[in-house]
Amino acid sequence: MAHRHTTVIFILAAKTILLVSAQLRPEDYRLPELYTPSSYEIALDLAAEAFTASSNEFSGTVTIRFSFINITDYIALHSQHNFITISKITFNSTEVLSGNYSINNVTDILTINVGHAITTGITYDLVIEYTGVLSTGDMYGLYKSSYVDSNGLTKYLVTTQFAATFARRAFPCFDEPALKTTFDFSVTFPTGLNVLFNTQQYSSVSNATTGESALLWDQNESSNRYQQRVVTVVAHELAHQWFGNLITFKWWSEIFLNEGFATYFEFHITHEVLPAWELDKQFVIEEVHQALLGDALENAHALQSPTTTPAEISSKFSIISYSKGGSVLRMVEHFMRLDNFRAGLQRYLNQL
Ligand SMILES: *[C@@H]1O[C@H](CO)[C@@H](O)[C@H](O)[C@H]1NC(C)=O
Ligand SMILES: *[C@@H]1O[C@H](CO)[C@@H](O)[C@H](O)[C@H]1NC(C)=O
Ligand SMILES: *[C@@H]1O[C@H](CO)[C@@H](O)[C@H](O)[C@H]1NC(C)=O
Ligand SMILES: *[C@@H]1O[C@H](CO)[C@@H](O)[C@H](O)[C@H]1NC(C)=O
Ligand SMILES: *[C@@H]1O[C@H](CO)[C@@H](O)[C@H](O)[C@H]1NC(C)=O
Numbered sequence: 001m002a003h004r005h006t007t008v009i010f011i012l013a014a015k016t017i018l019l020v021s022a023q024l025r026p027e028d029y030r031l032p033e034l035y036t037p038s039s040y041e042i043a044l045d046l047a048a049e050a051f052t053a054s055s056n057e058f059s060g061t062v063t064i065r066f067s068f069i070n071i072t073d074y075i076a077l078h079s080q081h082n083f084i085t086i087s088k089i090t091f092n093s094t095e096v097l098s099g100n101y102s103i104n105n106v107t108d109i110l111t112i113n114v115g116h117a118i119t120t121g122i123t124y125d126l127v128i129e130y131t132g133v134l135s136t137g138d139m140y141g142l143y144k145s146s147y148v149d150s151n152g153l154t155k156y157l158v159t160t161q162f163a164a165t166f167a168r169r170a171f172p173c174f175d176e177p178a179l180k181t182t183f184d185f186s187v188t189f190p191t192g193l194n195v196l197f198n199t200q201q202y203s204s205v206s207n208a209t210t211g212e213s214a215l216l217w218d219q220n221e222s223s224n225r226y227q228q229r230v231v232t233v234v235a236h237e238l239a240h241q242w243f244g245n246l247i248t249f250k251w252w253s254e255i256f257l258n259e260g261f262a263t264y265f266e267f268h269i270t271h272e273v274l275p276a277w278e279l280d281k282q283f284v285i286e287e288v289h290q291a292l293l294g295d296a297l298e299n300a301h302a303l304q305s306p307t308t309t310p311a312e313i314s315s316k317f318s319i320i321s322y323s324k325g326g327s328v329l330r331m332v333e334h335f336m337r338l339d340n341f342r343a344g345l346q347r348y349l350n351q352l
């Protein structure tokens with residue numbers, strides 16, 4: 001067994017299930033503004049069987065260090081019951097008996113009753129031990145996929161996709177963008193395999209992953225159109241290092257700030273590097289026209305619109321947030337002029 005450790009800024013970001021039809025209010029899906037997390041320590045154990053067809057199980061322990069903003073007698077955080085089975089909870093070094101916590105299967109909120117002695121201004125440790133299931137039906141949370149190598153052998157890999165609301169499938173956490181904090185991550189995995197992190201320690205594009213079809217470019221086989229696609233997808237994901245990772249909106253109703261900026265820069269940064277491709281002009285056909293088409297639909301939502309459930313959050317990853325978001329930012333660039341726009345963005349990014 002081998003270990004790798006790293007510390008990164010972590011954006012907690014889900015899953016939609018409706019098992020009961022109880023009437024829930026929008027606020028029932030939100031965590032109360034009672035907690036300030038200061039760090040996560042996540043230890044995942046992926047056994048050799050998880051890299052075969054026979055098992056999709058893993059186990060984990062998460063230590064959440066946080067303080068209370070107000071005096072209360074409970075902790076509310078996220079955990080997705082289809083993927084996570086809690087075996088033990090320890091708060092402030094005392095075990096919480098199983099009758100004192102429960103998961104709401106609709107809102108994914110895990111509520112832990114911890115007694116009455118909580119004080120504000122003190123950092124507490126919450127330790128949750130659990131077993132988890134690797135997702136095989138979709139590419140969210142901690143998911144497992146496979147490929148056949150040149151010898152005809154099936155090889156398995158495990159990857160994460162935590163945005164928007166899927167971190168709660170991999171480990172219990174405060175899975176809301178306003179509660180972002182650092183985390184220390186360790187993985188125990190079988191000898192002979194490798195772990196890649198797209199963080200500062202193991203940094204850079206080469207080991208960040210995106211859909212593989214966006215990276216498998218072959219000089220002799222791929223079209224120019226496809227080459228452009230690969231370059232713009234990489235530029236889009238890199239733009240998220242600033243718009244999304246460095247600066248994060250408080251809630252998903254403002255997701256256009258992430259996707260609009262990333263769409264804008266996907267074209268305009270690539271244009272700076274490869275002006276012959278004229279991506280500044282292509283933006284009008286690819287994004288502005290798409291935005292107008294999407295906006296003409298009866299079900300079009302506003303750039304900022306009420307967003308509560310994981311399904312609603314997911315539906316905000318739309319042509320409106322990406323194409324209209326990017327188009328509106330381009331309009332702002334045009335009426336401010338590029339130099340002012342740049343200076344404004346620099347101030348915005350440095351305000352942190
Ligand atoms: C926390 O306490 C403050 C001051 O008493 C109060 O205004 C606020 O509503 C409380 N917040 C929550 C989530 O209970
Ligand atoms: C939530 O789902 C689990 C597993 O399907 C089930 O055991 C549990 O009773 C459900 N809880 C509620 C409150 O619906
Ligand atoms: C719940 O916690 C309280 C203390 O806060 C304890 O007295 C009680 O026994 C616990 N109940 C269960 C079922 O664990
Ligand atoms: C945390 O543990 C300390 C030491 O055992 C104890 O004095 C304190 O009351 C506990 N606090 C809570 C909120 O359980
Ligand atoms: C990740 O990429 C960086 C930069 O290309 C490289 O130095 C590093 O060795 C890679 N890490 C792994 C684990 O492959």
Ligand SMILES: *[C@@H]1O[C@H](CO)[C@@H](O)[C@H](O)[C@H]1NC(C)=O
Pocket residue numbers: 218219220
């Ligand atoms: C592309 O074709 C050239 C010329 O036929 C060949 O030398 C080169 O190896 C090919 N490259 C790839 C990646 O297949």
